[in-house]
Structures are given as structure tokens and as C-alpha cells.
Amino acid sequence: AQTVTQSQPEMSVQEAETVTLSCTYDTSESDYYLFWYKQPPSRQMILVIRQEAYKQQNATENRFSVNFQKAAKSFSLKISDSQLGDAAMYFCAFNQGGKLIFGQGTELSVKP
Amino acid sequence: EAGVVQSPRYKIIEKKQPVAFWCNPISGHNTLYWYLQNLGQGPELLIRYENEEAVDDSQLPKDRFSAERLKGVDSTLKIQPAELGDSAVYLCASSTTGFHEQYFGPGTRLTVT
Numbered sequence: 569a570q571t572v573t574q575s576q577p578e579m580s581v582q583e584a585e586t587v588t589l590s591c592t593y594d595t596s597e598s599d600y601y602l603f604w605y606k607q608p609p610s611r612q613m614i615l616v617i618r619q620e621a622y623k624q625q626n627a628t629e630n631r632f633s634v635n636f637q638k639a640a641k642s643f644s645l646k647i648s649d650s651q652l653g654d655a656a657m658y659f660c661a662f663n664q665g666g667k668l669i670f671g672q673g674t675e676l677s678v679k680p
Numbered sequence: 681e682a683g684v685v686q687s688p689r690y691k692i693i694e695k696k697q698p699v700a701f702w703c704n705p706i707s708g709h710n711t712l713y714w715y716l717q718n719l720g721q722g723p724e725l726l727i728r729y730e731n732e733e734a735v736d737d738s739q740l741p742k743d744r745f746s747a748e749r750l751k752g753v754d755s756t757l758k759i760q761p762a763e764l765g766d767s768a769v770y771l772c773a774s775s776t777t778g779f780h781e782q783y784f785g786p787g788t789r790l791t792v793t
Contacts, residue, residue: 603781611769613784659722668782670722
């Protein structure tokens with residue numbers, strides 16, 4: 569069965585600094601999608617970034633980028649120039665046949 | 681473009697009572713999902729619809745949970761009777777066909793007392 573593991577329950581970063589959130593997954597499939605979602609206290613799950621497994625190039629969205637290592641089944645999220653509004657729970661997710669499998673989440677706090 | 685709409689945002693009921701949640705997906709999205717999110721955990725899929733058809737309901741506790749998606753647009757998730765362990769956030773999401781990114785609504789926080 570596919571699983572997603574986020575080994576960092578909590579992370580902290582200073583405003584304007586860079587932070588990396590880790591995610592590993594397990595699958596026997598070769599074609600799939602990976603996502604990072606942000607969930608602030610309002611509970612709204614917001615899509616941050618997505619990566620197609622067949623693409624070697626790492627996805628980037630403004631201050632957010634990923635380091636996708638397919639062989640290692642690793643999918644980390646880097647947030648550059650962290651802002652107070654980045655504070656939230658971050659979930660890594662794997663798309664298995666239309667169903668998103670989520671990790672346990674990493675709670676990110678941003679210190680001013 | 682309007683996002684996924686859910687109501688109510690909060691619901692408090694006593695155990696053994698029925699409860700229903702409503703979801704309106706993004707216009708044009710054929711696929712609709714209901715997820716359950718327990719405190720401190722990631723969401724878990726309860727049911728997935730392709731238009732009117734439930735194509736994955738393997739995680740839906742069918743003894744007390746039911747769902748419908750009439751006319752392939754809005755959907756309702758019902759619990760009857762509710763148990764204390766059903767206290768959680770119920771999230772609705774939608775996507776276009778093809779299993780790409782899913783867009784979530786704000787969720788309904790259910791408290792069963």
C-alpha cells in the first residue's frame with residue numbers, strides 16, 4: 569500500500585529565512601503526482617505546489633520549490649524568504665488512482 | 681472562479697442524532713471527494729464520485745454513513761446515528777477528470793457530545 573511519511577511534526581523558521589520540509593513516500597507505481605498542501609487555522613486546504621513523477625525538473629512556484637528525488641522516493645518542500653503568513657500545517661500528498669494519500673503533516677511556525 | 685463551498689462550517693450535535701453536510705464543487709469539476717480529517721492527522725478519503733457515480737467508497741462506514749450526488753453537481757454526506765468518535769473535520773474537494781490536483785472547501789467541523 570502507498571504510504572506518505574513526514575518525519576518532522578514541527579518546524580520553526582525565522583522570518584525571511586529558508587526552511588525545508590521533508591516527505592518520503594512508498595509506491596510501486598512509475599507514473600504519479602505529488603503535492604504539497606498548506607492548511608492554516610482556518611482549515612482551508614490550499615494547494616501549494618505539484619510535481620509530476622515523469623518530469624525530472626523540480627517544480628517551483630514563486631518562493632516555494634521542491635526537491636524531487638524519484639529513486640529515493642523523496643519530495644521535500646523548500647520555502648524561501650519565509651513570511652509570517654506561511655505559518656500553517658503543511659501536508660505532503662501522493663495521488664493514487666484519484667485518491668490523495670496524505671502524510672501526518674508538519675506544523676510550521678514563523679518567528680518575527 | 682468560486683471555490684468549493686461547504687455548509688455548515690460548524691455543527692454540534694448529541695450522539696445518536698443525525699447530521700448532514702452539503703458540498704457544492706467548483707463549476708465544471710466532474711469529480712467530487714469527501715475526506716475525513718481527525719485532529720492532528722492528514723485527511724483520509726471517505727468517498728469519490730465521478731459525476732453521479734460513487735467510484736470509490738471503500739473507506740465509507742456504510743452502517744452509519746451515506747452520501748449522494750444527485751445530478752452530478754452538489755453532494756450531501758449524512759451520518760445516522762452519530763457517535764462520539766465521529767467528531768472531526770469533514771472536507772469536500774473537487775477536481776477535473778484525470779486525477780490531477782484537488783481543490784478543497786473550508787470543511788465542516790463536527791462535534792458530537
